[in-house]
Amino acid sequence: MKKILITIVFAVFTFFKSFADEGMWLPLLLGQQVYNEMVKKGLKLTNDQLYNINKPSLKDAILIFGGGCTGEIVSSKGLIFTNHHCGYGAIASASTMDHNYLQDGFYAKNMGEEIPTTLSVQFLLRIDDVTKEVLDALKGLEGSERVQKQGEVLKAINERMSDADKNIETRVSALFKGNQFLAFVYQRYTDIRLVGAPPESVGKFGGDTDNWEWPRHTGDFSIFRVYTSPDGQPAEYNANNIPLKPKWFLPVSIRPLKDGDYSMIWGYPGSTNRYESSYGIKLATDINNPTLVKLRDVRLKYMFDEMKKDPAIKLQLSPSFASIANYWKFYDGETKQLLKYDIFGQKKAFEDKFNVWAKNKPEYASLFDDWGKAYDAWRPYAKHRQYINEGIFGSPLMVFAVSLIQVEKALVTPGSSADAIKKAVAAANKQRTSFLESENKVSDEKIVATITRMYYEDVDKDQQPVGFYSTLKNNFGPLDDDATYKKYAANIFNNTIVFDDDKWKAFVENPDANVLQADPAFTHANAFYVNYVSKYAPKYSQFTADNGEFGRIYLKGIMEMDPVKAKKMYPDATFTMRVSYGNVKSYRPRDAVFYDYVTTSKGILEKYKPGDYEFDLPARQIELLKKKDFGQYIDPTRKDLVIGFITTNDITGGNSGSPVINGRGELIGLAFDGNYEALSHKLAFDKDLNRTICVDIRYVLWCIDKLGGADNIIKELKLMK
Numbered sequence: 127m128k129k130i131l132i133t134i135v136f137a138v139f140t141f142f143k144s145f146a147d148e149g150m151w152l153p154l155l156l157g158q159q160v161y162n163e164m165v166k167k168g169l170k171l172t173n174d175q176l177y178n179i180n181k182p183s184l185k186d187a188i189l190i191f192g193g194g195c196t197g198e199i200v201s202s203k204g205l206i207f208t209n210h211h212c213g214y215g216a217i218a219s220a221s222t223m224d225h226n227y228l229q230d231g232f233y234a235k236n237m238g239e240e241i242p243t244t245l246s247v248q249f250l251l252r253i254d255d256v257t258k259e260v261l262d263a264l265k266g267l268e269g270s271e272r273v274q275k276q277g278e279v280l281k282a283i284n285e286r287m288s289d290a291d292k293n294i295e296t297r298v299s300a301l302f303k304g305n306q307f308l309a310f311v312y313q314r315y316t317d318i319r320l321v322g323a324p325p326e327s328v329g330k331f332g333g334d335t336d337n338w339e340w341p342r343h344t345g346d347f348s349i350f351r352v353y354t355s356p357d358g359q360p361a362e363y364n365a366n367n368i369p370l371k372p373k374w375f376l377p378v379s380i381r382p383l384k385d386g387d388y389s390m391i392w393g394y395p396g397s398t399n400r401y402e403s404s405y406g407i408k409l410a411t412d413i414n415n416p417t418l419v420k421l422r423d424v425r426l427k428y429m430f431d432e433m434k435k436d437p438a439i440k441l442q443l444s445p446s447f448a449s450i451a452n453y454w455k456f457y458d459g460e461t462k463q464l465l466k467y468d469i470f471g472q473k474k475a476f477e478d479k480f481n482v483w484a485k486n487k488p489e490y491a492s493l494f495d496d497w498g499k500a501y502d503a504w505r506p507y508a509k510h511r512q513y514i515n516e517g518i519f520g521s522p523l524m525v526f527a528v529s530l531i532q533v534e535k536a537l538v539t540p541g542s543s544a545d546a547i548k549k550a551v552a553a554a555n556k557q558r559t560s561f562l563e564s565e566n567k568v569s570d571e572k573i574v575a576t577i578t579r580m581y582y583e584d585v586d587k588d589q590q591p592v593g594f595y596s597t598l599k600n601n602f603g604p605l606d607d608d609a610t611y612k613k614y615a616a617n618i619f620n621n622t623i624v625f626d627d628d629k630w631k632a633f634v635e636n637p638d639a640n641v642l643q644a645d646p647a648f649t650h651a652n653a654f655y656v657n658y659v660s661k662y663a664p665k666y667s668q669f670t671a672d673n674g675e676f677g678r679i680y681l682k683g684i685m686e687m688d689p690v691k692a693k694k695m696y697p698d699a700t701f702t703m704r705v706s707y708g709n710v711k712s713y714r715p716r717d718a719v720f721y722d723y724v725t726t727s728k729g730i731l732e733k734y735k736p737g738d739y740e741f742d743l744p745a746r747q748i749e750l751l752k753k754k755d756f757g758q759y760i761d762p763t764r765k766d767l768v769i770g771f772i773t774t775n776d777i778t779g780g781n782s783g784s785p786v787i788n789g790r791g792e793l794i795g796l797a798f799d800g801n802y803e804a805l806s807h808k809l810a811f812d813k814d815l816n817r818t819i820c821v822d823i824r825y826v827l828w829c830i831d832k833l834g835g836a837d838n839i840i841k842e843l844k845l846m847k
Contacts, residue, residue, distance in 0.1 A: 147706070147776060148811045150699050150704035150705075150778075151705050151706065152702070153176060153705050154177050156177075164390070167388050167707060167789075168788075168789040169707070182373040182374045184392070184791055186250075186373035187785075188785070189206070189247045189248060189249050190394050190701075191208045191212055191213075191245070191783055192212060192247075194780055195212035195782045196783045196784040196785075197212070198376055199352075199372045200376050200378060201843055202371065204370030204372055205350075205351050205369075205839070206247070206318075207347060207796060208348055209783040209796060209798045210345070211329070211346060213323060213349075214228075214445055216320055217320065217323050218445050219243070220241045223438060223441075227323065228441060231322075231324050231328070231744075231834060232320065234320075235838055237351075240319035241319055242317070245318040246316045247314070247318055249312060249315070250703050251312060252311050253310055253311070253703075254308065260283075261307075263275065269672065270668065272671075272675065273670075273671045273675075283298050284296045284297060292313065292360075293313055296312070297310050297312070299700045299701075299702045301698070302681055303674065303677040303678045304674065304677075305681055305682060315352050315370065316361070317353035317354070317360075317364070318350050320349075321351050322348065322349035322834065322836060324834070327743050327744065328744070328829060329345055330346075330448075331345060331741065332740055333739065334451050334740070337452065338801065338802045339801070340721055340802075340817060341721065341770075342725060342770045342799065343770060344770065344798070346796065347826045349839065353370065354371075355368075356368055376791065376792065376793040377790075377792045377844040378845050378846065379794050379823070382764075383724065383771055383822070385710060387710040388707070388709060388789040389709055389786055390705060390786075391706050391785070392703070392704070393704065393780065393785070394701050394703060395699035395704055395777055395778045396780030396781075397700065397778070397780075398808045399698060402809050404473035404474040405498060408470055409501065410460075410464065410809070411464050411465055413509050415458070415460060416461060418457050418512055418516050419454055419461075420580075421580070422451075422454035422516060423454065424577060424580070428568075428569040428576075429443050429450075429566070432566055433447065463804065463812070464806050464810065481494055489679070496672075497672075503669065504666065510585050510658065511658075511662065511666060514654060514658045517581055518581065523570050523574065523647055524574065524647070526558065526561040526624065527622075527645075527650065529554065529557060530554055532550050532553070533642060534648075534652075535550075536549075536551075537637055537642070551637050558624065567625070571615045571616065574619075575612045575616075576611070578598075578615070579605075581654075589657075591657040601614075621645075622645055623641070706776040706777060707775065708774035710772070710773050711723055711774050713815060724772075725768070726761070726766040726767060726768055727754075727756075727767040727769060731748070751767070754766075756832075757832055759824040767824065767828055768825065770820060770825070771794075772801070772819055774816060774817065775797070775818045776811060776816065777797055777800065778808055781818075783797070783798070785797075786818075794820075794822070794823055796820060796821050796823070797818050797820050798819060800816070800818060801815070801817040
């Protein structure tokens with residue numbers, strides 16, 4: 127295997143301080159200094175045991191789970207642990223009203239009972255540095271021209287380093303805002319089977335009330351297994367497939383935890399922007415975040431109203447509701463923390479120092495003036511973009527309706543072949559089937575009515591679709607009356623061909639552009655889509671290109687600003703493998719408040735509310751906890767069952783399901799959340815208050831064994847006592 131060359135060393139300055147527990151480090155770039163710090167905190171493994179491309183190492187037990195989570199291999203037979211919310215969609219898909227695994231839980235008592243899914247997982251094979259190749263191809267290019275060329279170069283590298291026959295996929299990641307490029311080479315496995323999950327009341331205990339909060343008592347875990355062909359290669363589902371024989375798997379520790387114990391988290395953090403400018407912080411706090419929260423609040427309200435009425439609707443809407451709710455609360459908290467700690471002011475202070483240094487340097491002297499102009503040009507349209515993404519197309523019907531533009535295009539484009547039209551209609555027909563399975567008309571109709579009025583009142587009138595609201599007024603009533611929008615939405619939902627099987631069938635058999643263009647759902651979606659795409663999407667593309675270019679130059683300048691201090695810097699998260707290190711640690715979030723580092727079953731019993739939507743639990747669980755039937759999973763120091771714990775580790779979205787590992791390389795828990803006091807972490811790390819919330823592995827095992835009766839799974843693990 128060729129030796130990986132790392133071509134760039136980056137600086138850490140006062141502005142970008144890397145505190146003891148801050149940093150999502152690339153495992154191959156830990157370096158001796160970072161590794162030594164890990165050892166000082168309690169790591170017992172060698173650097174080679176952490177990451178090695180020539181022989182098995184800990185990195186081989188870590189995988190991308192589905193499309194946006196992390197999982198870990200915990201047995202010699204390919205068993206995966208991840209979060210309940212990561213496996214939620216697969217559990218829901220396997221559920222019916224007769225066998226509601228989401229509600230009641232599920233554990234396979236043998237491999238024959240494991241349930242096939244449509245999930246896939248990816249293992250990292252290696253990381254190659256391709257920085258020189260990319261930067262050589264980009265010499266002399268700037269702005270949108272550079273962005274376009276970069277995309278072409280990365281695509282070519284990805285294709286060259288991939289092998290479809292072996293399920294090998296390569297994705298080059300641009301790090302440090304395009305100053306470094308690493309190629310991550312993965313192998314994908316597609317036969318993934320559901321092995322176990324707790325009841326939803328356990329896996330989501332506390333619901334949205336406890337989301338992003340500590341203390342926490344959520345059993346956020348689910349269990350899957352990777353299968354391969356008999357010769358050990360990736361393969362589609364087949365009854366003859368065998369469990370994966372992993373290169374490495376994590377032993378499981380059931381020893382007690384102490385405040386201050388070493389903790390290490392491996393996984394795939396999705397995205398951070400720690401090197402954002404003050405301009406970006408202000409746009410987030412003033413426009414982007416508040417608008418997103420406001421629009422998601424509407425969607426969640428109407429969905430929740432229907433979910434409470436009927437278990438079938440709850441099962442239908444739960445996956446999308448959970449996804450929407452998660453970041454609704456996140457962005458609300460992020461805004462509050464950014465303002466509370468004046469992150470804008472901190473960024474601006476450093477930028478002022480940078481500008482003094484850059485004054486006589488042509489490449490950097492006008493950087494912030496030009497950057498400011500780019501933000502000034504985009505800011506008037508930022509709210510509109512949020513209304514399109516989170517409002518107009520926050521409606522599931524409108525998302526489907528706008529997809530029909532491809533059908534319209536095939537029908538009205540001169541020279542379109544009959545085959546092209548047939549393919550477009552067939553794709554729409556297939557998508558409609560999927561849409562109808564997840565659609566709740568009652569909540570969606572209310573969303574369309576409310577958002578249509580909010581758009582009219584909040585988005586600049588000059589930016590609205592020409593003639594749309596005057597036509598709505600003429601046909602349905604005054605624009606300041608809720609009844610107008612309710613009648614308008616009812617007209618859409620009552621008359622669209624999307625919900626009428628006979629009319630839809632007739633359209634599929636005889637596609638007609640006039641029929642589609644007259645459809646009220648298509649008309650609504652098309653009006654907003656065309657207006658935005660034709661007038662404002664180009665402005666956003668230009669802004670994105672300019673913002674990326676200025677960000678890249680800024681980091682380049684920071685490196686030159688004080689080379690003596692150039693020691694280390696971690697890259698922003700890009701959904702690539704990272705490791706963070708820290709400690710199990712209690713904290714004091716505010717005056718006179720102390721939060722312990724663990725929660726116990728005592729807290730579950732205190733929160734338990736029979737029949738409550740968020741705080742109910744299975745009767746058997748309450749019985750076992752009251753009897754203190756904890757088995758080998760009891761914490762001897764507390765004489766109780768530990769449910770969750772917190773660490774100082776640096777994580778973000780994508781780390782859901784990540785293993786929390788002790789100094790000996792043993793699994794002690796699963797990361798699943800962050801704390802509300804530090805929700806600025808995508809843009810600014812809080813060295814004092816940042817905590818990662820984890821489900822304790824002993825509670826996971828107790829749920830599997832004592833509550834679920836699946837000791838076959840326990841026997842498969844390597845328990846460290």
